Structures are given as C-alpha cells and as structure tokens.
Amino acid sequence: MLAIDAAAHSSPWRRVHPAVKGTLFGGLLACALVLPVWPGAALSALAALAVGFGPARVPPRAFARAAWVPLLFVLTGAVTMLVSVGGPDAVLAWAPDGWRRAAEVAGRAAAALCCQLMFAFSTPLADLLxxxxxxxxxxxxxxxxxxxxxxxxxxxxxxxxxxxxxxxxxxxxxxxxxxxxxxxxxxxxxxxxxxxxxxxxxxxxxRGYEGELTVLVDTPPVRPAALLAAALPPLSVAAAALHPGMWP
Amino acid sequence: MTTIHEVLESWSHNMHIAEGFLPPVHAVAWTVAAAPFVLHGARSVTLAVRADPDAKLLLGASGAFCFVLSALKIPSVTGSCSHPTGAGLGAILFRPPVMAALGTVTLLFQALLLAHGGLTTLGANVFSMAVVGPWVGYGGYRLVRRLTARLPETTALGFAVFAGAALASLSTYSVTSLQLALAFPDAGSGVLGAFAKFGAIFSITQIPLAVIEGLVTVVIVRLLSTVARDELLRLAVLRSAAGGSAAPAGGRAV
Structure with missing residues (x-):
C-alpha cells in the first residue's frame, strides 16, 4: 500500500464521516488561500498541524516524507520571484519587493499543503469514491x-x-x-x-455479473453537532485573522 | 542537506503544481478551462461502459496502468530519477478524450495518495497533463504517422510514437510554465519574463526527460506490437493487415 493510504486506513479518524473531515480541513484550506497570509495562512497551518498530529494522530515521519517534495516545489517556485529578468539596467536583478512576494506565496502554499495532507492522512480514498x-x-x-x-x-x-x-x-x-x-x-x-x-x-x-458492481459501503450518519464542531476551527481562524489590531 | 540535484529533482519528478501555489482566481479559471474536456472524456467513458459493460473493467485497468506508468522512474539529467508524464502513450493507446478522463482520475489519485499536486490546483494540472499534453502528443503522433505512411510499419510507428511521447511531455511542461508565469508575472518583464524564468528551470531537466520518455515509449509500443498485437489492433494503434488506417475508434478506449 502507499504510505498515505495505509496511514489513512489505520487512522483513529477513519470512522469519522468524510464530510466532517472535509469541513474541517477544507475550511482551513480555504482560510489559507483567501485570508491575508499573515496571520491567516499561519493560523490555518497551525490549526491543521495541531489537529492532525493531535487527535487524528497522523504519523509525523510519514507526513514529513510526503510533504518534502511538494514543499521543495513551492520553495523553488518562490525563489524565482526573488529575481527579475530583462530589466532596463541588467538582464538579471533582484526583484523589488520580491522577498515579500516569495514569502507570501510559499507561506500560503505550505499552509494549504498541510491542510490537504492532513485530510489525505485521515481519509482513505476508498471512503471517498x-x-x-x-x-x-x-x-x-x-x-x-x-x-x-x-x-x-x-x-x-x-x-x-x-x-x-x-x-x-x-x-x-x-x-x-x-x-x-x-x-x-x-x-x-x-x-x-x-x-x-x-x-x-x-x-x-x-458470480452472475450483469454490469453492476454493487459493494457494501459503511455509511455512518453525518451528525450536525460533528459538522458544527468541524466548522469551528476554520471559523475561529477566520475571525482571528480578520480581527484588526490583534496582530503585528 | 538538500542539494541542487534534489531541488531540480523536485521540479522534474513532481511537475504537478502544488496545493495552494496558484492564486484562487487562477485555480478556478484553469478548472473552468479544463472542465469541457474532462466532461467530454467522462461522457466518452460513460457511453463506452453503457454500450459494453465489460469495457468498465478494461477502462479501470487502463486507469491503473496510467497511474503506474506515471510512477515509473526514468533516469534524469541531474543524476537522480524522474517520472514520465505518460500523457503521450496514454493518448496514443486510449485517444485524448478518454485520456482527459483517465488523466483526471490519475491526477486526483496522485494528489490524495502521493501528495503530488493539489485539490485546488487539480484543474490547472489537468489542463496541462490530461488535456494539452495528450492532444499535442496525439497530434504529433498522427502527423508523423501520416508523413511516414510509406515507411515500413515498425519504423513508422517508432518515429510517430517517439514524436507523440516527447511532444506530449514538452507541451505539458510548457503549459505548466505558462500557468506559473500568468500567476506570477515578472516585476520587470511581465508574463514573458516569468515564462522565461520558469521555462529555464524546467528546461534543464525536461528537455532530456522528454527525449528519454520518447525512447522508453518507443520500446513499450514495439514490445506491445509483438506481445499484445490484438490489443493494439483493437485500439487502432497498429494498421490492420488489410491496410486499414489507425483511425480512432470513435474516442473509445476499448
């Protein structure tokens, strides 16, 4: 089995309805993408990591192994924003405000990646399909x-x-x-x-196949209370990030 | 410590745009751009399955084959290894409309099982790897097939498959560079300068990789034309003994 799917199958959150996990990590992902990168993306990443490594017990080593390749992509992509090409003075020069732009893109993408990975590490694909x-x-x-x-x-x-x-x-x-x-x-x-x-x-x-592959699917009910609880972290992150004067 | 090899490798073997890397507006725009192709592909798959329920199993096998193909390791110019896109071979075997659907499934699985690519960037990755790559590759394949119609079957097939696979790989990476350039234009020279920057990074690894993928694909199709001749005739990759052309079977995969 692939590492992420194997971890998802043995996750303590395996039985939690995918809609609940989708609300939690999807909400945090949306916060990472839409809110100002500081503190929105940082808080989203922190919340996703805290929930993932806490109650969802995602194995940190497997998480790091899965995250490093996309993170390197993000960092390499962000580095290109530090320089500008074809300017009037030099072919290659430092981009004005390039570091800020690079940090913003890298921070946002890293936070989004944390949310995506935590969802993948706690939800087997077999439950989604x-x-x-x-x-x-x-x-x-x-x-x-x-x-x-x-x-x-x-x-x-x-x-x-x-x-x-x-x-x-x-x-x-x-x-x-x-x-x-x-x-x-x-x-x-x-x-x-x-x-x-x-x-x-x-x-x-x-076995009498006539074109329909019927399989039994474990369908735990979606409890409104669980959905509400899952929506709380993203809503808290959004409220904290949008609260003026709270952050430097 | 991370070496320059590893950095280049991360771009060469994970050309999928990572989760959250594109601004939301761009992510939505590329999803909208890819949607008609994916819907058309999904319709082709659904019609093929409704017409022949057995096709479902073969299409499932084709999807799994596409995923495994993209997981194979090919030698990279940096001394490490990379992965083929598989877009060219997939388009030649199953036709671009079906590849749009199978490619989307493969990219979704890669995002959730391997963390290669993201969910919000799925549309952008589908557009480059499951739409443009297969169509350009298939166009190149058909063009070379027509130009080499007088050559012996094996030679003509080899040239056409190489062109198809290499062009699919190159066009995929060119579109990815363009997507990144549109999202992050250069401060001085705009989209064109940014395209040059991203393209320069990709070209170090991707041009040799496209050639290697072309060669590997030629070996695959040559072997298949011996050991799986019936399948290739059914998929209209090989010309029949009666001299029939390699006309697409109505966009059907099987």
Whole structure:
C-alpha cells in the first residue's frame, strides 16, 4: 500500500464521516488561500498541524516524507520571484519587493499543503469514491474510478516486483539498459493490467455479473453537532485573522 | 542537506503544481478551462461502459496502468530519477478524450495518495497533463504517422510514437510554465519574463526527460506490437493487415 493510504486506513479518524473531515480541513484550506497570509495562512497551518498530529494522530515521519517534495516545489517556485529578468539596467536583478512576494506565496502554499495532507492522512480514498455517485456523477464512471483504485495497488506491486527482478539482472546499470528495462516494464504492466481485467471479468461472470458492481459501503450518519464542531476551527481562524489590531 | 540535484529533482519528478501555489482566481479559471474536456472524456467513458459493460473493467485497468506508468522512474539529467508524464502513450493507446478522463482520475489519485499536486490546483494540472499534453502528443503522433505512411510499419510507428511521447511531455511542461508565469508575472518583464524564468528551470531537466520518455515509449509500443498485437489492433494503434488506417475508434478506449 502507499504510505498515505495505509496511514489513512489505520487512522483513529477513519470512522469519522468524510464530510466532517472535509469541513474541517477544507475550511482551513480555504482560510489559507483567501485570508491575508499573515496571520491567516499561519493560523490555518497551525490549526491543521495541531489537529492532525493531535487527535487524528497522523504519523509525523510519514507526513514529513510526503510533504518534502511538494514543499521543495513551492520553495523553488518562490525563489524565482526573488529575481527579475530583462530589466532596463541588467538582464538579471533582484526583484523589488520580491522577498515579500516569495514569502507570501510559499507561506500560503505550505499552509494549504498541510491542510490537504492532513485530510489525505485521515481519509482513505476508498471512503471517498462511493460518495462521488451522490455528487451526481454517473454510476458507470464512478465504478470505473473505483476499479482503477482497486487495481492500481496490485499493478504497483507487480511493477515493483518486475523492477526488482530486472535490477537483480543488472538491468539498470547503464542509461541505455535503464531505458530498455523500463520499456519492458511498461509493456509488461500493460499486458498484465489487461489480462487481470479479463480474468476479473471471467470471475465476475461466474458470480452472475450483469454490469453492476454493487459493494457494501459503511455509511455512518453525518451528525450536525460533528459538522458544527468541524466548522469551528476554520471559523475561529477566520475571525482571528480578520480581527484588526490583534496582530503585528 | 538538500542539494541542487534534489531541488531540480523536485521540479522534474513532481511537475504537478502544488496545493495552494496558484492564486484562487487562477485555480478556478484553469478548472473552468479544463472542465469541457474532462466532461467530454467522462461522457466518452460513460457511453463506452453503457454500450459494453465489460469495457468498465478494461477502462479501470487502463486507469491503473496510467497511474503506474506515471510512477515509473526514468533516469534524469541531474543524476537522480524522474517520472514520465505518460500523457503521450496514454493518448496514443486510449485517444485524448478518454485520456482527459483517465488523466483526471490519475491526477486526483496522485494528489490524495502521493501528495503530488493539489485539490485546488487539480484543474490547472489537468489542463496541462490530461488535456494539452495528450492532444499535442496525439497530434504529433498522427502527423508523423501520416508523413511516414510509406515507411515500413515498425519504423513508422517508432518515429510517430517517439514524436507523440516527447511532444506530449514538452507541451505539458510548457503549459505548466505558462500557468506559473500568468500567476506570477515578472516585476520587470511581465508574463514573458516569468515564462522565461520558469521555462529555464524546467528546461534543464525536461528537455532530456522528454527525449528519454520518447525512447522508453518507443520500446513499450514495439514490445506491445509483438506481445499484445490484438490489443493494439483493437485500439487502432497498429494498421490492420488489410491496410486499414489507425483511425480512432470513435474516442473509445476499448
């Protein structure tokens, strides 16, 4: 399994309704994007981290491992705002007020990333997919998406095994060998994915498959009190950020 | 300590625009721009499934294949590794309309399972990776296929697949650079200067990566034309023995 999904499945908030978690982390995400970066984004990030590492017990190491690549993207992108190109005096020069702009973008994106990751670390994708149909998406499409989700872990495992076998035969020693091995790996995954789909169809037909993949979905009721409690942190952040004279 | 390799790698193997990086107005605008393509793709998928319930399983497998393809590691110029976009191969195998739907699903899964890309930036990432990349790649593939119609099938297919995969990869990164430039124009030279800045960072890694992705895709399709000939004929990637052209099967994936 992938680290984020594995952590989500073992999260103590696994049984909390996705709408409640969506209200909490989605609300904080909206605060991070819409409110002034100081203190709005900072408070949103703090609230998301406090809730995530506190009651939701998101593993900090897995969180850091998932966050570093997008954070590097954010930082690299922000660094480009420090310089200006093609000015009248020099081809490359420090951008006026560039550091402020870079800090604002990086701060906002880092806060938003915290909210997104905390939601992902506490909500398995398997809990979200069946609810897509309730949003009005066609059942056929939702079932195709759910099938993709169910198949991708097996295929990822297949790809990992093939790659290990190839590496054991020195298949990744040179760049040319890497390209060849990767081509073989891609082709093998394609063939196996289609073969697996065919075998699944045969298995389903033996069980009376007529085109509908009905599965039982655990549907805990959405309690209004829980929704209200989830909305409190974003509302508090918004109120605190918009309160004039409270912050330096 | 983070090295320059790691910084370049973070841009090359995670070209998805991160959560919260785009201003809300831009995020909404790119979502609106991508929506018609995604809706058209979703309609193609729904119609294919309604016409043939078995297609659902094959489309699910295709979606999973697209996700795994984007998770493969290819050697990067910085000495580390990167990931292919898979947009070119996906468009050649399944056609751009279906790729818009499958690509959206892949990007949603990447955002929630790998933290590659965000939910508010999903529209922008879909536009570059699931709309422009597949369409440009497929256009390049079809053009080269037509230009090399007199060449032997294997050679013509190789040239066309290379062009399709490399162009899809390059166009994806060009559009991402443009999206970032529009959101953060340069203080002195505006959008054009910002496009040059973001493009310069990407080009260090992305031009060689596009070539490598093209080569890898050629190897994949060549192997498939041997071991999965029936599938490629059904997907209209290979010309039939009767001399039929590689005409799209009405946007259907399977």
């Amino acid at each position: 069946p609810r897509l149909a309730r949003l009005g998406l066609p059942t056929a499409l939702v079932e195709t998406v759910a099938l993709t989700y169910r198949m991708l872990f097996v295929l990822l495992d297949t790809a990992r095994r093939i790659r290990t076998a190839q590496a054991g035969r020195l298949g990744y020693q040179t760049r040319a060998a890497w390209v060849r091995s990767l081509g073989v790996l891609g082709a093998a995954v394609f063939v196996r994915s289609f073969e697996r789909a065919r075998r699944m169809r045969r298995g389903l037909e033996c």
